Amino acid sequence: MRLRLTTDMIRDDMLDRVETLSGQKLMACYQCGRCSAGCPVVDEMDIVPSEVIRLLQLGQLDEVLASKTIWTCASCLQCASRCPKGVEFSNICDALRAIALRARLSEPRVDADEVTPVMVTDAPQMGVVGALRKLNG
């Protein structure tokens, strides 16, 4: 079966939302893979950063929102720093987290009751504050 894909068929309000919230142009990515190659936490991801962008280019937002990847990103901005097209994947990731958390498509990822006492008393405050803001919205 021949399938003809056009951006009109793929684009919807939610993809516009990802672009607006992240400030990034999804179609600017030409899949060179530098973001995935430089990502320090890529081993823990189920879909690598460049694949996330490809899936979004093809309109597969649900698959991306259900991925482990968006909760694994540590916002180190290495991907954004190295992208030859100036696409900041870290910002796309933050936008995807925001969409999932604001629409309650996802539970908060850090259960305050489950953060170990050692972590609360031993870890720097900035780590706990950062995790709660990034992963719980």
Add this chain to the structure above:
Amino acid sequence: MKIPYYPGCTLHERARDFDVSAKECAKALGVELEELPIWTCCGAVYPLVTDSVMDVLAGVRNLSYASRLGDKVVTLCSFCYNVLKRSNNVMRGNKDKRDKANLFLRADTEARERIPSYTHEDYEGQVEVLHYIEMLRDVVGYDRVAEAVTKKLEGLKVAPYYGCMLLRPAKEMKFDDPEQPTIFEEFLEALGCDVVDFPMKTECCGGFQVVKDEDLAASCSQNVVVSAVKRDADVIVTTCPLCRYNLDRHQDKMAEEVKGFRKLPVIYFTQLLGIALGVDKEHLDFSDNTVDPRPVLAEKSLI
């Protein structure tokens, strides 16, 4: 010389060793870090989504307080530096967000009680956000730092670890080259150290992810520490309490997993500076380090 100083939450709690050593070093160099009379947590992470005003407000509020004390504010924690600097860029370049943020600042009655010079004036990004190491380079001058050194750290092989937040995004932070920074190396040379270059100096330690997934942060940190071990460093220095924590706390696990691993102490750059400037050792506290730096420092006759 007095310079307004924003410590941030971690420096008043878990990273007192960083705060105290930095203040004492500044004093030895003729600078008084004047802590803001009122401040709050900056929020720790800068929001990467475009629609957030609330998330930059904490940073903006602190900048506004600083603007009543001077035209600069110095900070030490890499996360604070990143949040303050980027929030400041918002106030300089985004009129819509600036106007909204200023509406909140006008309602800030507590500040007006605590800071006598606090008025209704809007904040427009006029303060310059400096990292402490930029202050050393640009306000004090590395040549003056070198002159003030009473104990040259000769023979100590130091690996400078930058991490992420000082450097990226480079176009906003304008701190140094994001791949090959040198500001730290030049500082260490002024102290007489043997600087160790290592490929992982700008890699992420795992950051805040340690709270959700300790193994993830341990594995990121392992890449960094092992890289410095392979380059034969004696010690790693950092500017970030979270990097210090991640790199330092997971070394037992690294020792189990990596053949030939050698534990490497991780200390703040101000603690090393303190040793070089002859700061009283009661202000140089290493008791929070899991990997104790004192044996290697003693071996080099530095403490």
